[in-house]
Amino acid sequence: MGKDLLSIKNLVKTFQGNKVLNGLSFKVNHSEILGVLGPNGAGKSTTFSIVTGLLRSDRGQVEFEGYSISSHLKKYKKSIGVVPQEISLYTNMTIYENLTFFGKIYGVRGKQLKEKVDELIESIHLIDKRNSYIGQLSGGMKRRVNIAAALIHDPKLIIMDEPTVGIDPQSRSLIWDLILRLREEGKSVIITSHYVDEIERLSDRVLIFNNGEVVAKGTVDSLIHENCNHKKYIVEFYEIDQQLLNRIKQLEDVETIEVEENMVKITSTEDNKVIENILKLSSQQKVEIKNIDFKKTSLEDVFFYYTGRGLGN
Amino acid sequence: MIYFDLLIKEFINLRKSIGVVIVLFLVPIFLIAVMGFAFQDNETVYQIGFVNLDDPNSDLNDGILTSLKNVSAFEVIEYETEEEAINNVKNSSISGCLVLPKGFDKSHEDGEADAKLIVDNSHNVSSSVIEGIIGRFFEQFNTRIMSVFAAEMVYQELEMGDDPNEAIEIAKDYVIHVERSPIEIVKEYIAPISNENSMSGFNQTTCGMTAMFILFLCILWGSSNIIDEKITGTMSRLVLSPIHIGTILAAKLTYIGILSFFQFLIFFGIGHYVFDVPVGNVTTLIILNIVFIMQASSLGLLVSIIAKTRISAIGFSFFVIMLLSPLGGLWFPLEIIPKVMQTIASFLPTGAFMLAIENTILKGASLVSISHQLLVIVVYFILTFGISLKIGVLGKASA
Numbered sequence: 001m002g003k004d005l006l007s008i009k010n011l012v013k014t015f016q017g018n019k020v021l022n023g024l025s026f027k028v029n030h031s032e033i034l035g036v037l038g039p040n041g042a043g044k045s046t047t048f049s050i051v052t053g054l055l056r057s058d059r060g061q062v063e064f065e066g067y068s069i070s071s072h073l074k075k076y077k078k079s080i081g082v083v084p085q086e087i088s089l090y091t092n093m094t095i096y097e098n099l100t101f102f103g104k105i106y107g108v109r110g111k112q113l114k115e116k117v118d119e120l121i122e123s124i125h126l127i128d129k130r131n132s133y134i135g136q137l138s139g140g141m142k143r144r145v146n147i148a149a150a151l152i153h154d155p156k157l158i159i160m161d162e163p164t165v166g167i168d169p170q171s172r173s174l175i176w177d178l179i180l181r182l183r184e185e186g187k188s189v190i191i192t193s194h195y196v197d198e199i200e201r202l203s204d205r206v207l208i209f210n211n212g213e214v215v216a217k218g219t220v221d222s223l224i225h226e227n228c229n230h231k232k233y234i235v236e237f238y239e240i241d242q243q244l245l246n247r248i249k250q251l252e253d254v255e256t257i258e259v260e261e262n263m264v265k266i267t268s269t270e271d272n273k274v275i276e277n278i279l280k281l282s283s284q285q286k287v288e289i290k291n292i293d294f295k296k297t298s299l300e301d302v303f304f305y306y307t308g309r310g311l312g313n
Numbered sequence: 314m315i316y317f318d319l320l321i322k323e324f325i326n327l328r329k330s331i332g333v334v335i336v337l338f339l340v341p342i343f344l345i346a347v348m349g350f351a352f353q354d355n356e357t358v359y360q361i362g363f364v365n366l367d368d369p370n371s372d373l374n375d376g377i378l379t380s381l382k383n384v385s386a387f388e389v390i391e392y393e394t395e396e397e398a399i400n401n402v403k404n405s406s407i408s409g410c411l412v413l414p415k416g417f418d419k420s421h422e423d424g425e426a427d428a429k430l431i432v433d434n435s436h437n438v439s440s441s442v443i444e445g446i447i448g449r450f451f452e453q454f455n456t457r458i459m460s461v462f463a464a465e466m467v468y469q470e471l472e473m474g475d476d477p478n479e480a481i482e483i484a485k486d487y488v489i490h491v492e493r494s495p496i497e498i499v500k501e502y503i504a505p506i507s508n509e510n511s512m513s514g515f516n517q518t519t520c521g522m523t524a525m526f527i528l529f530l531c532i533l534w535g536s537s538n539i540i541d542e543k544i545t546g547t548m549s550r551l552v553l554s555p556i557h558i559g560t561i562l563a564a565k566l567t568y569i570g571i572l573s574f575f576q577f578l579i580f581f582g583i584g585h586y587v588f589d590v591p592v593g594n595v596t597t598l599i600i601l602n603i604v605f606i607m608q609a610s611s612l613g614l615l616v617s618i619i620a621k622t623r624i625s626a627i628g629f630s631f632f633v634i635m636l637l638s639p640l641g642g643l644w645f646p647l648e649i650i651p652k653v654m655q656t657i658a659s660f661l662p663t664g665a666f667m668l669a670i671e672n673t674i675l676k677g678a679s680l681v682s683i684s685h686q687l688l689v690i691v692v693y694f695i696l697t698f699g700i701s702l703k704i705g706v707l708g709k710a711s712a
Contacts, residue, residue: 088546
């Protein structure tokens with residue numbers, strides 16, 4: 001068994017003259033959870049459309065276990081499970097009917113299908129609801145069935161798009177356990193999420209997309225470590241002064257700056273020099289500082305550093 | 314101000330519901346144009362066949378042909394044989410045919426000539442009109458002939474110098490006591506069952522309404538069904554699975570097709586057993602309906618692909634149904650609309666269906682005899698299904 005389960009090389013995709021993917025490359029290993037972060041328009045959806053076989057790239061290659069997916073699309077589709085962000089289930093059918101149907105379209109039949117459906121219903125903790133219609137379930141329950149429907153044919157790679165968006169903590173925790181169990185079973189998972197704690201908790205490795213490229217990759221720890229020299233300071237003023245703000249922006253040590261009402265969030269590679277300079281400037285401008293805070297680098301900070309945007313923007 | 318902001322917002326949102334705009338504004342305009350044109354008071358010109366099996370040099374036969382050509386309601390087409398003319402009546406190329414049999418001129422000299430008028434009584438409007446015009450035509454012709462006969466009688470009975478009143482009496486006596494007109498029309502109808510079986514009343518309504526409600530089911534329900542799957546994302550799941558897109562679409566079409574077929578069975582069952590609608594050639598009738606249902610379902614599929622929202626799918630569906638129904642003769646018999654519209658209808662799936670079903674139920678037509686109409690319907694099916702496959706069933710639909 002080779003190391004790479006999925007290998008994506010130099011993907012290029014252009015829509016109406018707009019280059020959405022710009023030579024994007026990454027790999028997915030066996031038994032790995034790969035977290036993918038990226039602002040809107042970074043190319044995540046296009047990449048997943050290509051990786052799921054819905055869309056063809058203009059250039060580049062997608063290989064699964066060493067073969068090109070475009071030349072063995074049917075075989076490839078049987079090997080992957082896709083969990084869409086929307087609840088893509090038949091609302092007028094029960095949980096059991098939905099899972100049975102999706103099993104059948106993947107060629108799972110008879111006793112094997114029945115056993116798999118029962119196993120999945122148990123794993124998503126919905127045994128007592130197996131004959132309930134999807135329309136009667138809560139949002140969290142629907143999300144769990146949505147995931148189960150992608151696992152019915154025992155895929156090697158599962159692609160999940162925001163699998164826990166808008167659900168209760170209990171369902172979220174159940175889904176996290178389910179994802180971790182998939183890795184234990186030797187499956188690989190690609191997961192996109194706007195919840196940074198979800199990516200930090202689940203991912204073995206993280207990719208950050210921006211402008212159609214992978215701008216950062218590695219484990220959560222390595223990404224934070226590589227970027228821990230970017231300190232984040234939060235300076236809160238009683239009343240911010242536009243002239244002061246302009247002078248702070250011009251400081252050499254300031255890498256990025258975000259302003260929220262009277263609060264200024266600054267990243268800098270210099271330890272305390274930037275704070276010294278801000279104190280000097282505020283004193284000159286006679287603007288009072290309410291509070292100064294130092295924040296430990298998080299994955300969200302790394303994301304912001306590479307994309308210039310916060311998660312969810 | 315807020316009132317106007319709210320009002321403007323409604324119009325901005327209307328951009329997303331172009332289907333509704335089409336239904337509300339364009340369809341009525343289209344219907345006014347089509348219905349107005351169909352029922353305008355222009356004089357209809359009927360194509361009528363003429364077969365002279367008698368002496369081609371006869372003055373009488375030639376005179377009848379010349380006079381017939383002068384009737385403004387007729388465009389006369391000459392045929393060599395009666396069989397050729399009848400075939401053209403049967404396939405609706407001409408509305409009727411006048412046949413002068415062998416020995417016609419000679420019989421006329423004896424005052425006992427019969428001209429044969431062949432009409433397709435399944436087109437009861439046009440056949441009645443033609444019977445009326447031809448009847449009046451020969452009435453006038455007979456008057457002229459009888460005046461000649463009366464003059465001949467007078468000539469034979471009288472000598473020069475006799476009392477003129479006696480001549481008038483002889484002429485009167487001839488005209489009063491003549492047993493039959495010199496030329497009489499023998500009518501022949503080509504519809505096999507009876508003159509009652511025409512595309513009117515329950516026959517037209519059953520065929521037309523069956524076709525229209527098949528369109529409603531296939532296009533409106535069919536497209537909404539697919540749009541719903543696109544909106545909920547289940548269609549994406551299906552497309553992501555290893556199933557070929559053609560299989561997904563074929564299953565959809567079959568589902569809609571089965572429902573439509575039951576609709577056809579119910580409509581025709583009631584039509585036949587309650588309202589005496591003939592079924593003619595049952596095999597042809599069933600195959601014709603299956604082909605029509607396939608075509609209509611495929612049209613529904615195309616609408617579902619073009620439309621982005623449920624409301625625009627409803628709009629497009631109504632637009633297509635309202636376009637195809639009157640133009641295809643689902644609301645009124647095709648024979649009563651102008652020739653140009655009949656020609657347009659014959660190239661539409663609904664028009665082809667109505668022409669074929671008419672031949673099937675009234676004349677017991679075989680598949681071969683309606684092959685032209687079947688071909689039209691099949692071409693539409695191939696086009697719409699092919700385009701749907703090419704575009705692909707996905708695409709973001711929103712509620």
